[in-house]
Amino acid sequence: MHARRSVSWLALLVLAVVCLTPAAAHAGRRAFLFTWDTEALNKGDVEIEQWLWGRILTENGPGAGWIWFSPIYGLTDHIEIAFPWEVVVSPAGTRLADFTAEMRIRAYDVNDEERLVRNLIRIAYQQNFSHPDNAQMMQFTPWVQLNVVTSIGDIKGSHGSLDVGGLLALHFVGTMAFRQTVGLAYTHKIADEWRLTAEYYHELNFGGAPSTVRPVTGENVYNFFAGPSVGFSRGRVWATVGALLGLTPASPRIMPRLLFAIAI
Amino acid sequence: MIRGTLSSLVVCLTPLVVCLTPARAAEKNGAVNGIVKVRGVTTAEAAPVVLYLTGFTEEPDKASARITQRDKKFVPDVMPITVGQTVDFANEDTIWHNVFSISKARAFDLGMTKKPDTKAITFTKTGVIDVYCNIHPEMVGTVLVLPNRAFAIADKDGRYRIQNVPPGDYKMFAWSKRSDVQSKPVTVTAGEPLKVDWEVVQDKVPDKHKDKYGKDYKGGAKY
Numbered sequence: 119m120h121a122r123r124s125v126s127w128l129a130l131l132v133l134a135v136v137c138l139t140p141a142a143a144h145a146g147r148r149a150f151l152f153t154w155d156t157e158a159l160n161k162g163d164v165e166i167e168q169w170l171w172g173r174i175l176t177e178n179g180p181g182a183g184w185i186w187f188s189p190i191y192g193l194t195d196h197i198e199i200a201f202p203w204e205v206v207v208s209p210a211g212t213r214l215a216d217f218t219a220e221m222r223i224r225a226y227d228v229n230d231e232e233r234l235v236r237n238l239i240r241i242a243y244q245q246n247f248s249h250p251d252n253a254q255m256m257q258f259t260p261w262v263q264l265n266v267v268t269s270i271g272d273i274k275g276s277h278g279s280l281d282v283g284g285l286l287a288l289h290f291v292g293t294m295a296f297r298q299t300v301g302l303a304y305t306h307k308i309a310d311e312w313r314l315t316a317e318y319y320h321e322l323n324f325g326g327a328p329s330t331v332r333p334v335t336g337e338n339v340y341n342f343f344a345g346p347s348v349g350f351s352r353g354r355v356w357a358t359v360g361a362l363l364g365l366t367p368a369s370p371r372i373m374p375r376l377l378f379a380i381a382i
Numbered sequence: 383m384i385r386g387t388l389s390s391l392v393v394c395l396t397p398l399v400v401c402l403t404p405a406r407a408a409e410k411n412g413a414v415n416g417i418v419k420v421r422g423v424t425t426a427e428a429a430p431v432v433l434y435l436t437g438f439t440e441e442p443d444k445a446s447a448r449i450t451q452r453d454k455k456f457v458p459d460v461m462p463i464t465v466g467q468t469v470d471f472a473n474e475d476t477i478w479h480n481v482f483s484i485s486k487a488r489a490f491d492l493g494m495t496k497k498p499d500t501k502a503i504t505f506t507k508t509g510v511i512d513v514y515c516n517i518h519p520e521m522v523g524t525v526l527v528l529p530n531r532a533f534a535i536a537d538k539d540g541r542y543r544i545q546n547v548p549p550g551d552y553k554m555f556a557w558s559k560r561s562d563v564q565s566k567p568v569t570v571t572a573g574e575p576l577k578v579d580w581e582v583v584q585d586k587v588p589d590k591h592k593d594k595y596g597k598d599y600k601g602g603a604k605y
Contacts, residue, residue, distance in 0.1 A: 160480075160491050160492075160493035160494075161493030161494045161495075162478065162480060162493055162494025163493070163494075192493065192494075195493055228491070228493075229490040229491070229492070229501075229503055231488070231490075231506065232506070352596075353595045353596045353597045354595040354597060381595060
């Protein structure tokens with residue numbers, strides 16, 4: 119299993135290197151799989167973005183796949199808004215999982231070339247409909263999310279980002295659910311259109327709600343991941359694909375994700 | 383009494399010193415002037431010709447330069463500045479514009495702006511910066527970022543004058559977007575202006591440019 123995984127990553131890396139095609143274009147806007155970055159749309163710009171991702175081979179079973187879809191709009195020079203919805207596919211069936219309203223506030227002037235440190239704050243309200251993480255809790259319990267992101271380096275080139283986030287279920291009767299996340303990633307631009315990225319990500323769950331504790335031991339669910347990804351951009355299109363691998367026996371084995379967007 | 387005399391002397395001498403100083407500075411520096419003859423196009427089609435010198439650097443003007451978007455045009459459409467200077471891009475139209483550049487020397491994207499929005503960009507590298515609007519392909523402008531303040535745009539009669547040039551050996555250039563760049567070695571001396579005439583053939587048709595995504599513009603602005 120480990121040898122097979124190593125071979126597939128090597129193949130992905132070779133494919134990325136072989137496909138280098140120098141061309142004048144900006145690099146991908148979302149360089150990372152799960153870590154938020156600090157780039158946002160300029161005022162008036164619109165993108166349609168989609169993610170396909172999964173949690174595979176979890177402690178509780180085979181896992182689930184997700185489709186995330188959203189229009190994204192540059193509301194002002196500093197604020198980008200998005201309204202994603204998610205569908206989850208699992209052995210239990212396919213259902214509408216959630217709908218979110220989110221705002222990403224870019225705390226810097228995008229045309230300031232000299233700036234090396236950039237900050238972004240993401241605030242989101244997620245209305246859940248049939249979200250698996252809400253199982254055995256009120257199904258429609260909404261969540262609020264906050265991410266504080268800092269990136270260092272050339273935002274359109276090679277840079278690193280730190281994303282510290284939290285997710286709180288708005289259910290205060292009985293058990294609660296709170297998830298603290300940290301993403302740390304570095305992306306390196308290897309050609310005008312291509313980049314390679316290494317990423318670390320963890321989720322620490324608290325509160326006692328069923329999704330936050332392990333069913334047998336009752337321990338809090340702490341998941342740790344790391345993995346690579348490849349990013350591509352040309353003209354109006356960008357894409358990032360890769361996978362995070364579970365670093366502990368209890369973490370999901372793999373979380374693959376494909377993100378892509380088209381500017382309109 | 384001595385103090386009073388001294389201060390009176392200072393008061394009397396100061397205007398003299400002040401008057402003499404600019405003249406001395408002018409004597410220290412030279413000037414270049416001349417005539418640019420443009421061939422290959424009609425007067426109405428002729429593109430502005432910028433004359434400039436390289437070989438020395440100067441601090442930029444502290445005041446910002448200004449390019450307005452008016453009647454779906456950049457005014458002026460050619461702006462020479464000194465490296466380190468700021469340009470204010472002011473929208474004076476009641477319609478949206480999205481000013482951008484993908485030039486390597488300075489890429490930027492001002493987002494959608496409308497009257498009276500003004501956005502400032504500081505140019506920290508020398509080069510030719512092509513400026514466009516992502517909504518209106520007919521809007522084309524150029525910012526020339528130069529190493530010093532020794533530049534001028536030829537007037538409608540082709541005359542130009544570059545003043546306050548430190549004496550020395552330099553390379554002088556004549557640039558326009560419809561011609562190949564020409565250069566000549568020049569030697570500037572203090573006092574007497576150097577006369578350098580040019581003949582510029584404007585037979586180049588500017589390339590069709592792409593939008594900020596590097597793609598062809600879609601037909602018809604919706605704004």
